[in-house]
Structure formats: structure tokens, C-alpha cells
Amino acid sequence: MSKIVIENKPSSTRLETLGVSKWPTWSKEVSTFPWVFPEQEIAYILEGEVVITPNDGSAPVTFRKGDLVTFPAGLRCTWEVKQPLHKHYQLDGSLIGRIYRRIKLFFTK
Template identity: 35%
Template sequence: MVSFKIEFRNGCASLTNLLVIPVLVCASALYYYSYCGSSSPPHSVYMASTSSIAEKFGVKIEKDPPQSKLAHLGVESWPKWGCSPSKFPWTFTTTETMFLLEGKVKVYCDGHDEFFEIGAGDLVEFPKGMKVIWDVTEAVNKHYKVEK
């Protein structure tokens, strides 16, 4: 086990003269050990997420968010919902954030001819008022949270 003391000395927070070394890959995140170029440097650790965030027709989709983000959001405490393969219209009456545990869905947004897919491992936010057609191609199991 490696422990670090986080300090900021002599402008070390600056990115100039900073050496960055990848040290650990864990749960969709890459951790780095970094220091200013002295023989007895102060240490810092930061995390660079390897997840990607996209926006499709106003819907925010984050592929494979880090576990730390899911824990911070409290995703495991959110209610669950699931359904078998089917196709149906849906209107989001409030902003809804969901984390898909299983499944795959083609989402057709009102006013757009194209669709996008969401699936297991995606953190997705649909805005209030959005009208969609859900085409569930693989049975879905998800956690969800709606704005109050």
C-alpha cells in the first residue's frame, strides 16, 4: 500500500516543471503520481477519468463513469426499474438521471429522424419535457432518480 501526503509548496500546483507518472488503473479511472522536479518533492495524487461524456439531442450520456462518481451520486440507493424487450413512447415530466445496470435501448427523440443507443454501464440524463420512443432491444435493469 502506498500513502501520500498532499502538499502545495513553492508553486507546485502549477503545471510547469511537473512530472506525471501513471501508477494505477482501477475501475475506469487512471490515477497519477505527480511532483515538481526536486529531490524531495511534495506529492500530489489526482484522478483522470477514462469515461467519455457525450450529448445527443439534449440527452447527456456518460459511458462507464468512475465508481467514485456513482458513489458520490448515491446511485445504489436510487429506485430500480426494468422491462423486457418492447417499444413504447415516453415523456420525461421531470429531469431524470439513470444508470443502466443491464440491457440496451435505442432512443428516438421527438423531432429527430436518427436514434442513439444507451446500454449497461451508461449514466444518462434526460431533460424535463423530452418526448422519446424507447425501443428496448435487450431487457433493461436500471437505477433512476427524478428531480422533485
């Protein structure tokens, strides 16, 4: 499995090229919870700080406001939201593909 990739403070040109301002947003209060990424996700962190600990024994990864983070498909991890999170995000693939991966994930726990 590939690793979580963090770009610290990407340029405004990079963000414009990706279309980040048009991506949906998601927020989460301070909390800890398990998560699985059925597909690759790219997120731009607007507010907050999070530590993600992969279930495969890899070192925890911290990201915060101003970071552009790429999460690989198939990543199983625990999120620890240390400061309330607000992010833009983009999921890889079509809606039908995302639904299929979630159904498949549900039946292969």
C-alpha cells in the first residue's frame, strides 16, 4: 500500500489547478475514530490538526491547516482529531465506482 502524502502549504496555483475551492467540505469535532479509505482521497485542510495512525504499523502522520493530503485507496487507520477539522476533499473515481467499493468493503470486513 502506498503512503499518506502531505504537501505543506501548496501554492495557490497548485490549488487552483486542482480546483480545490470547488470541492465539497467536511468538518469533524475533536474525536478519535477508525476509518477506511475505499478510494484515494485528496484533502486540503482549512482548519484543524489531525493525527492518523495506519493499522499496518506505519508511523503516525500529522497534518494541519494549510496542508494538502493524499490518502491512498485501501488505507485502514485511526483518526485522532486534535483540533476541530474543516477540509475540502476530492474522492477518486465515479459515483458508481465509489458506491461499488463501499458495498464491497462492507461485505469483506
